[in-house]
Amino acid sequence: MIRGRALKPCSGCVPPPLPEPVAARPLLLITGASRGIGAAIADLAAQRGYDLVLTYRSDQASAARVAAAAEAHGAGVVIAALDLADPLSIDALFAHLPRPLAGVVNNAAFVGARGPLQDADVEDLSLVITTNVRGTALVCRAAIPRLQPGGVLVTLSSQSAQFGGNGLSVYAATKAALNGLTISLAREIAPLGLRAVAVSPGPVLTEPLRALPPERLAEMAASLPLGRFCSVDDVARTVLWLLSEEAGYISGAVVPVHGAR
Numbered sequence: 001m002i003r004g005r006a007l008k009p010c011s012g013c014v015p016p017p018l019p020e021p022v023a024a025r026p027l028l029l030i031t032g033a034s035r036g037i038g039a040a041i042a043d044l045a046a047q048r049g050y051d052l053v054l055t056y057r058s059d060q061a062s063a064a065r066v067a068a069a070a071e072a073h074g075a076g077v078v079i080a081a082l083d084l085a086d087p088l089s090i091d092a093l094f095a096h097l098p099r100p101l102a103g104v105v106n107n108a109a110f111v112g113a114r115g116p117l118q119d120a121d122v123e124d125l126s127l128v129i130t131t132n133v134r135g136t137a138l139v140c141r142a143a144i145p146r147l148q149p150g151g152v153l154v155t156l157s158s159q160s161a162q163f164g165g166n167g168l169s170v171y172a173a174t175k176a177a178l179n180g181l182t183i184s185l186a187r188e189i190a191p192l193g194l195r196a197v198a199v200s201p202g203p204v205l206t207e208p209l210r211a212l213p214p215e216r217l218a219e220m221a222a223s224l225p226l227g228r229f230c231s232v233d234d235v236a237r238t239v240l241w242l243l244s245e246e247a248g249y250i251s252g253a254v255v256p257v258h259g260a261r
């Protein structure tokens, strides 16, 4: 693969074909890998021997930095623009994958505006649902025929699906929908020798959470039984384990990473 190669954002255009791989490491697609949890998963996956296709929505420069760090661990890396809200963008990505996939990490998501539901803007609300539910379902749909035997779909859910999220009703609903998608899909793809799992973290201090006032963050931290937020590495280690053969009998499960919350 060409190192850190980037595709232009695409809606309806046809991107150039991705280059042929030079190595035979398993290939992992991670959506929303330009920062936060996705970037941590990319880093650990590179250390564990994967080549990577990393997607970003708008921040190509950050995605390129994540790619460079993964390359330093010996991974072949391609970065590609992907907008989950745009089905053509999803089709374009899958039409140009360099080779079959060992796994997909459905990490990208849109939180939307925080606030009471009665104040929600209909466009924002629709975008949260379209991005998180339809977008992730379309990625799974496109990925299934491109997965190698033993391939795994890992989807980032959230504890808010079960316990709610303050001012995030619609986001929480989309994560509950992804739990349902994962459980049903796991049964559907089991005869193909494929697995589907979801990972459900508690609060992680990435950009969406850092936007909260410091006093609210302090309150949240104080309420967490292990005395700290879930880290991006806590999540990344769980994802890499679920992708591995060690977790070969785990499918249709929503795995909590919530520190006894």
Ligand SMILES: NC(=O)c1ccc[n+]([C@@H]2O[C@H](COP(=O)([O-])OP(=O)(O)OC[C@H]3O[C@@H](n4cnc5c(N)ncnc54)[C@H](OP(=O)(O)O)[C@@H]3O)[C@@H](O)[C@H]2O)c1
Residues within 6 Å of the ligand: 031, 032, 033, 034, 035, 036, 037, 038, 055, 056, 057, 058, 059, 060, 082, 083, 084, 085, 106, 107, 108, 109, 110, 131, 156, 157, 158, 159, 200, 201, 202, 203, 204, 205, 206, 207, 208, 209
């Ligand atoms: N942070 C938490 O507390 C927490 C807790 C539980 C679950 N999760 C879940 O974990 C995952 C990662 O969370 P995070 O906190 O690391 O997120 P984040 O920091 O907000 O990063 C989101 C990533 O998704 C990409 N993205 C945003 N909208 C997109 C779209 N429409 N299409 C494609 N990509 C898009 C962003 O790309 P650009 O940077 O290029 O815009 C970025 O790479 C999400 O599924 C989230 O719901 C997070």
